[in-house]
Amino acid sequence: MYDNLNLINGVKIARTLNPDLKWEVVEQANIGADFSLWKNRLYGSLEYYNKTTKDPILNIPSRVLSPTITVWKNVDAQIVNKGFEFTLGSEIIKNENFTWNLDVNGATVNNEVKNLPVTAIYSGEVSGPGLSGVTANIYKNGYEAGSFFVLNYQGVDANGKYIYEDINGDGRIDQKDRKIFEGAIPNFTFGINSYMRYKKFDFAFSLIGQTGGYLLNNTALDLNINNLASDRNVLKEFYDSGASFTNQPQLSSLYLEKSDFIRLNNVRLGYTFDMHQLKFLKSINLYVSAQNLLTITNYSGYDPLVDANKQVGGNQSLGIDYTTYPSAKTFILGATVKF
Amino acid sequence: MKSNFLNINKIVLSFFVLALMGCTNLDEQVVDEVLGSENLADPESAIAAAYGQLGDGTFVDHGSVFALQEYSTDEALLATRGSDWGDGGKWRAMHEFTWDASNDVVKTTWDQLTSGITKSLTAIKSINKSSVSNKALFLAVAKGLLAYYTYNTLDLFGQAPYRDPSDLNAPIEIRKADTYIDALITEVEGLIPNLADIKTQNTHAGRFTKQAAYALLADMYLNRAVLKNKTAASFNFTEQAVNGGGTDMDKVIQYSNLLINGGQFILESNYFHNFDINNDTSKEMIFTIVQKKNSNRNADNDLAYMSMERIQKPSPDNRGTNASCITPEFYYSWNGNHDDPRFQRSYQYEDGTWFRNDGTDVSVPSTSKVEGTGKPWFHFNRGLQVGQQYGPKLLANGSFDMTADGRIKVYKLFTEKNTTLAADFTPELNFDNPSEAVFTQSQINRGVRNFKFEFDPGYGNNGTSGMDVPLYRLGTIYMMRAEAYFRGGNIAGALADINILRTSTTRDALNGNAPGVALASLDANTLFKESGYELYWEMYRRKAMIRFGKFDLPGTAKPASQPYRRIFPIPQATLDASNDLSQNPGY
Numbered sequence: 001m002y003d004n005l006n007l008i009n010g011v012k013i014a015r016t017l018n019p020d021l022k023w024e025v026v027e028q029a030n031i032g033a034d035f036s037l038w039k040n041r042l043y044g045s046l047e048y049y050n051k052t053t054k055d056p057i058l059n060i061p062s063r064v065l066s067p068t069i070t071v072w073k074n075v076d077a078q079i080v081n082k083g084f085e086f087t088l089g090s091e092i093i094k095n096e097n098f099t100w101n102l103d104v105n106g107a108t109v110n111n112e113v114k115n116l117p118v119t120a121i122y123s124g125e126v127s128g129p130g131l132s133g134v135t136a137n138i139y140k141n142g143y144e145a146g147s148f149f150v151l152n153y154q155g156v157d158a159n160g161k162y163i164y165e166d167i168n169g170d171g172r173i174d175q176k177d178r179k180i181f182e183g184a185i186p187n188f189t190f191g192i193n194s195y196m197r198y199k200k201f202d203f204a205f206s207l208i209g210q211t212g213g214y215l216l217n218n219t220a221l222d223l224n225i226n227n228l229a230s231d232r233n234v235l236k237e238f239y240d241s242g243a244s245f246t247n248q249p250q251l252s253s254l255y256l257e258k259s260d261f262i263r264l265n266n267v268r269l270g271y272t273f274d275m276h277q278l279k280f281l282k283s284i285n286l287y288v289s290a291q292n293l294l295t296i297t298n299y300s301g302y303d304p305l306v307d308a309n310k311q312v313g314g315n316q317s318l319g320i321d322y323t324t325y326p327s328a329k330t331f332i333l334g335a336t337v338k339f
Numbered sequence: 340m341k342s343n344f345l346n347i348n349k350i351v352l353s354f355f356v357l358a359l360m361g362c363t364n365l366d367e368q369v370v371d372e373v374l375g376s377e378n379l380a381d382p383e384s385a386i387a388a389a390y391g392q393l394g395d396g397t398f399v400d401h402g403s404v405f406a407l408q409e410y411s412t413d414e415a416l417l418a419t420r421g422s423d424w425g426d427g428g429k430w431r432a433m434h435e436f437t438w439d440a441s442n443d444v445v446k447t448t449w450d451q452l453t454s455g456i457t458k459s460l461t462a463i464k465s466i467n468k469s470s471v472s473n474k475a476l477f478l479a480v481a482k483g484l485l486a487y488y489t490y491n492t493l494d495l496f497g498q499a500p501y502r503d504p505s506d507l508n509a510p511i512e513i514r515k516a517d518t519y520i521d522a523l524i525t526e527v528e529g530l531i532p533n534l535a536d537i538k539t540q541n542t543h544a545g546r547f548t549k550q551a552a553y554a555l556l557a558d559m560y561l562n563r564a565v566l567k568n569k570t571a572a573s574f575n576f577t578e579q580a581v582n583g584g585g586t587d588m589d590k591v592i593q594y595s596n597l598l599i600n601g602g603q604f605i606l607e608s609n610y611f612h613n614f615d616i617n618n619d620t621s622k623e624m625i626f627t628i629v630q631k632k633n634s635n636r637n638a639d640n641d642l643a644y645m646s647m648e649r650i651q652k653p654s655p656d657n658r659g660t661n662a663s664c665i666t667p668e669f670y671y672s673w674n675g676n677h678d679d680p681r682f683q684r685s686y687q688y689e690d691g692t693w694f695r696n697d698g699t700d701v702s703v704p705s706t707s708k709v710e711g712t713g714k715p716w717f718h719f720n721r722g723l724q725v726g727q728q729y730g731p732k733l734l735a736n737g738s739f740d741m742t743a744d745g746r747i748k749v750y751k752l753f754t755e756k757n758t759t760l761a762a763d764f765t766p767e768l769n770f771d772n773p774s775e776a777v778f779t780q781s782q783i784n785r786g787v788r789n790f791k792f793e794f795d796p797g798y799g800n801n802g803t804s805g806m807d808v809p810l811y812r813l814g815t816i817y818m819m820r821a822e823a824y825f826r827g828g829n830i831a832g833a834l835a836d837i838n839i840l841r842t843s844t845t846r847d848a849l850n851g852n853a854p855g856v857a858l859a860s861l862d863a864n865t866l867f868k869e870s871g872y873e874l875y876w877e878m879y880r881r882k883a884m885i886r887f888g889k890f891d892l893p894g895t896a897k898p899a900s901q902p903y904r905r906i907f908p909i910p911q912a913t914l915d916a917s918n919d920l921s922q923n924p925g926y
Contacts (some may be wrong), residue, residue, distance in 0.1 A: 005543065005629065007636070010387035012458060061912035064500045064919060065457050066512055069450045118915035133443050172775070174437060175426045213670035229780030230756040246779035248425045328698045 013067035022074055025054040032085075044088040044103075051080040054187075058139075059314040060118055070313055077116040079145055083108035099197045106190035111144045111183075122149070124310045124317035128222045130249045136216045136310070137317050138180060146318030147183040148216055153254035160244030164252060181256055184307070184319020187212025191265075202270045202285075209262035217301050218308070218322035221255045237300075259319070261297035262303040266290070270336075282338040291330040300325035367606035381751045382477055385465035389458040389484045390545075391637065394628040397451040398878070399639035399808050401663065404452070404876055407495050407907060410434050412880040413668045413894050414871060415789070417645070418768070421756060421780030424662055425738070431776045436900045440926055446910035453500060455488035463505040476540065479533035483547035485524075486527045490559055493520065493566060494882065497906040497923050511919040516906075520566040521581045522527060524559050527552055528582070536626070537603055544619070545629035545807065550598060554625050554811035557594040560587045565885055568776050570902035570924075574886065576826040591823035595816045604813040606843040610681045611721045613812055614792045616805045619673075623812040632710070632797040632805040642792035642876065647719070648762050648784075649755035651730050654709045654716050655738050656799030661754065664786025665723065666895045669856070670766045672868045673723070678685055680844040680855050681872050683722035693849050694749075696720050696729050699762060702746035711798035715739055715747055724788045728752045728762040754784050764788050768895055776896040789876055809877065814840060818873050822886075834861040837869050863887065901925060 032047030055074035062071035089103030099171070116139065124137030138149035151173065152165035180216040192207040220235055228245035229236045270287030299302045301321045308324055310317035396403050401417070407416040408431035417430040424430055433440045438445055462481040471477060492499035493516040503509035514523075530552060537548040559566075564574035564587060577586040584590065596603060605622040607613055613621045619629070623893025630638040630872075647659020673682055686694045688704045696719075705715035715729045717739070732740040732750045740748045752762040757780050765785045770776060778785060795804035817836050824832035841855040858865065867887045871880065884890040885905050893899040914920060 005545070005631075006631075008383055008387040010389075010391040011384035012388040012391075013461075027711050061916040062915040063511070064453055064781065064913055065460070065502050067457060067461075069454070129422045130419065132426045133429065134427040172437075174432070175441070176439070226780065229421055231758070246781065248419055249422050250425060251427070 009193050009241075016062045016066040016068045016071040018071055018073055020070060020074070021057070022055065024056050024074070025116075027052045027054060040091060042090050044086065047085045048082075048086060050080070050082040052081075054125075058121060060121065072314070075117060078114040080110075080112045080114060082110050091104055097199050098100055099195070101195045102193070104190070105294060106188060108188050110187070111185045113141055113143060113145050116141050120149075121137055121315055123312040123315040124216070124320050125312050126218050126221065126251055126310065126320065128214070128218070128224075128249060131221070131251060134251050135312060136218075136320055137183070137274060139315070140180065143180055144185055146185070146316070148181040148214065148253075148256060148319070149178050150181065150216075150256070151177055151250060151252040152179045152181075153252040156241060156243045160242050160247070162243065162247050162250065162252070162254070164250075179253075181253060182212075184213050184215060184259065185208035186259065200272045200274075201304055202268075202272070202287075204268045205264060206264045206266045207262055209260075211258075211260045213259040214256050214319060215259045215299060215301065215304065215306065216319050216320045216335045217255045217257055217299075218310075219301060219324075221249065221251065222323070224249045240311070249262050257299050257306040258301055259297075261295055261299060263292065263296070264294040265292060275279070284338075285336040287332075287334055287336070289332045289334070292327055293329060341466045382462065382466040382469045382471050382474075385458075385462035386481055386484075387479060389455065389462045392451065392455040392458050392488075393484075393810075394630060394637045394639070394808070395451070395454075395591045396447070396637075396639070397455060398628055398639070398810060399630070400639065401641040402444055403448045404495070405641070405876075406430075406433050407448050408878040408881045410444075410663075410875060411436070412884050412890070413666045413672075414875050414880045415663050416666060416776055416786075416896065417663045417778035418770070418778055418786070418896070420661055420778045420783040423660075423756070423783075431896075434776050435774065435896055436898060436904055440911040440914070440922065442910075445907050446912060448907075449492075449913060451494060451908050452488055452492045452495070456485060456492065456500060456559060459485035459488060460502060460504040460821060467505060473540075475533045476535060477558065479530040480547045483527065483530055483534065483552055486523055486530075487547070487551075487555060489514065489523060490555065493523070494562065495907050496909060497569060498909070498920065500917075500919065513916070513919055515542050516566040516582050517568060520559065520563055524556065524563070524581045527556055527559070543629070544624035544627045547601060548627070550601070550603065551626035551811065553594040553597045553814060557591045557598075557816065557823075558811070560590040560594070561819050561823060562747070562882055562886065565882070565905075567685075567738050569885075569905050572902075576886075578719070582699065586827065588823040588827040592820055592827070595820035595823070598813065598816045599820065604816075606813055606817070606839070607720050608843060608845050610683070610814075610844040611684050611791065611793075613809060613814070614806065616720075616793050616795045616797075618809070619807050621812070623814055624807065624809060625811040625813065625816070627807040629803055629807050629814075632800070632803050638803040638805065639808075640795050640800075640802055640806075642806075642808070643790070643794040643804065644801055646724075646788040646790060647794060648728065648752065648764075648788070650752045650762055651719060651728060652717065652733055652739075653719065653794045653796040654714045654799065655733055656709070656712060656714060657794070657796040657801050658755070659794070660801070661756070661783060664764070664768075664788055665875075667766050667768060668894055669871060670723070670725070670787045672871060676872065678846070678850075678853065678856070679841065679872060680846045680853075681722070683720060683724075683869070685720045685849050686718040687848065688718070694718060694720055695849075696724070698727065698729060698751065700729055700749040702748050705741065705745055705747050709799065716796060717747055719790055719794065721793065724790050725764055725766060728764060757781060757783055760784050770896055774896060774898065791876055797869045814873050815877070815879065818870050818879075822866060822870070825861065825863070830861055834858060837861060837866070840873050 028051040030047055030049045034045040036043040058075045059072050079098045084105040087105040091101050093100040121139040122135040125135050137146040154163040157163055164173045189210040195204045223235045225238045225243040225245050226249050268289035270285050272283050272285045275281040275283050306321045306324045308320050308322040310320045378610050398404050416434040419425045419685050429443045466477045489499045497516045501512045501514050534549045535542045537550045542548050564576045579588055580590045645663040648661045649658045651659045690704050693702050707716040709716045729749050730752050731747045734740050754760045754762050763784050764787050766787050817840050821836035822835045838857040842857050845852045845854045870883050891900050908926035909920050
């Protein structure tokens with residue numbers, strides 16, 4: 001230490017100890033009924049579930065004079081997921097030449113954070129100039145995990161200035177005017193699967209979809225109107241909105257979008273050749289299939305199922321889209337050979 | 340006919356309730372980590388960590404103590420500049436006086452200062468348990484650092500946490516500024532016999548020496564009346580000192596005398612040498628944070644980086660970040676004093692070329708090279724930079740535009756993010772909404788910039804610097820003694836000290852090495868202005884404004900404020916996690 005300016009290595013404690021750390025506890029209760037009618041012509045199930053995560057491990061502020069400012073801790077809080085799940089299936093047609101099976105499934109989700117001992121946990125740090133340290137997600141009692149916590153965009157005024165809701169009514173717009181919006185977790189997800197066979201042709205497809213979730217389009221925020229002021233690209237939608245390019249980049253509900261979609265997730269067409277003439281081969285099925293062929297959505301980004309990792313201090317972010325690649329469409333030409 | 344639909348027999352019913360419990364009885368046997376601080380390394384390493392916290396953001400980054408001590412004053416503000424520095428409004432809030440317990444800058448500062456307290460306590464514990472040869476010295480140093488962190492925390496937040504370092508399970512005590520400042524002064528006075536004199540026992544200005552303790556004591560006595568009642572309408576600066584021996588102001592003078600008359604320190608004739616990259620050779624340095632451009636240490640270039648425009652490029656690899664500026668009030672406080680050597684200083688290259696920054700420059704030599712990259716180093720002038728700026732132009736190939744004989748061409752500069760907007764640093768800010776520190780992209784040039792601290796372009800890195808950050812230097816001590824004389828009624832003594840500061844420095848050779856000019860008289864307003872000339876951006880201004888009754892007054896993008904804002908709120912995250920603390924009144 002008292003050695004002029006030579007380097008002395010300092011030693012500090014890099015993590016606040018928590019010997020009481022234990023596994024999270026998940027309690028789940030399901031009540032359900034399976035049924036089958038008309039010789040399996042109609043079958044299905046209906047189930048109510050209540051899944052509660054107790055003592056979740058979160059990185060929360062530590063007590064003052066701890067070695068570090070946050071500590072991993074089992075927080076005396078609950079994250080509750082509850083809802084209904086159903087499946088409904090049918091052998092609509094079944095005869096020698098033609099078979100058609102169709103089933104539908106769906107689930108509702110109601111997610112809520114309870115008994116968090118801190119005012120809030122913030123996560124989802126967005127990217128972009130003028131947005132350092134700005135977060136989009138909040139974990140707060142009574143709200144869905146990872147709800148969005150942003151200014152409430154109301155439009156533009158005659159001068160093209162953004163109008164935000166003045167939540168606390170103090171005549172100025174700042175961080176105290178942020179509002180909690182529904183988060184990324186969809187309220188309802190569903191899937192439809194169909195399988196048809198006509199003589200030696202077979203055709204199958206599946207659809208998936210969801211409603212009631214939101215995404216924060218950080219990519220759109222990066223292409224905000226202010227880019228015009230420094231000769232960078234801007235989204236046409238923002239240009240057409242009449243917004244002035246002197247507006248500051250600000251995180252707001254302008255960049256919140258519904259993530260509702262329906263997607264043709266899988267399609268397959270096949271033809272089976274009988275190979276009974278050959279002793280060593282039973283049949284060959286030649287098929288073409290495609291995955292992620294078509295998505296119908298109003299979401300303006302590439303993929304409504306996106307979830308970029310924007311975690312803060314290990315606490316998970318939810319539903320932020322930032323310059324993610326579009327999901328791939330896959331085409332397969334294949335053969336199934338039976339011996 | 341029998342209905343199929345109602346044939347219960349054909350309905351298969353299942354009913355189940357399932358509860359799953361995660362296993363909670365896993366016993367972990369720790370084999371690869373050490374829990375707690377019981378086995379902490381040797382005392383030297385523990386003290387190094389306590390020192391290290393000074394330079395780990397706390398007193399060197401613009402977003403910590405600097406933000407609270409300077410952005411809250413007329414000396415500095417960080418406005419939103421077009422697309423930059425909005426950052427959720429956290430910077431503007433520091434100048435608009437709208438910060439609250441959830442402000443991230445406030446939280447960062449609290450976390451870093453209290454980490455300093457924690458590391459100092461750990462060092463004290465580690466030394467106490469050891470039998471090192473310099474035990475008494477080490478213990479005094481660790482306690483001195485604890486006092487320094489604690490004083491700054493009390494000043495900014497009105498309360499500071501403490502825990503008996505000998506007992507891991509001791510309760511956390513909260514020390515309040517008004518009741519604890521006297522004990523803190525007594526504590527530091529008690530450390531002096533065991534501390535080293537500067538430059539003995541291998542110490543230097545980067546160590547907590549007797550001289551650092553004198554400076555801290557002068558500072559604490561100067562502000563003792565404020566800490567005793569932060570929100571008072573006026574302060575009694577001439578109260579009897581803690582352990583007798585005169586008034587608080589007498590104590591400031593006594594401790595200042597030990598530094599001024601001790602022979603270890605001399606005022607620099609080049610004021611800006613105190614803020615050069617090689618300022619470790621300055622003779623003014625009493626207590627600094629030693630910085631080296633070395634990946635093994637923390638170092639921060641913010642004091643220089645924050646004010647420079649992005650188009651101002653000290654080397655082809657470096658740039659400023661167009662952020663902080665000063666207010667018109669502070670700029671105009673220099674009226675009639677633009678010939679003061681502390682206002683500006685031009686750079687002269689080794690072949691005699693001056694950088695005048697006035698449109699007459701054609702080229703400067705490229706013989707000055709950046710450490711680590713060997714690329715040409717363009718030296719900007721120092722002090723307050725006003726008006727149209729000039730400098731090198733970066734070509735698409737990544738090098739400076741040069742003349743045929745290898746000199747760096749000098750161009751009129753335009754802001755980097757608005758390429759048709761001249762880089763004209765206007766004194767006036769003229770915010771569209773006078774109560775909001777927000778510039779549009781067509782206004783990002785505005786504001787006088789402070790180039791007092793030298794930009795270190797070493798290794799092409801904008802973020803680190805080899806400049807030692809001065810916490811106390813001889814100029815600070817003269818200014819504190821002048822104020823103590825003044826408050827004690829000795830106006831002549833105060834004027835003499837102010838004039839020593841004014842006349843001991845000289846201007847650049849371009850201006851004939853002219854020394855500063857002495858004042859004929861002194862009043863409180865002049866004294867306050869002088870403290871700004873000597874100590875701008877040295878984390879001194881907020882305390883001075885509070886003492887001089889100017890902190891609550893309205894200013895550019897700042898409303899008249901309530902006295903409770905003289906201290907900052909305890910961060911909400913800290914209150915959530917610690918029942919030990921309660922929020923400061925008003926927040």
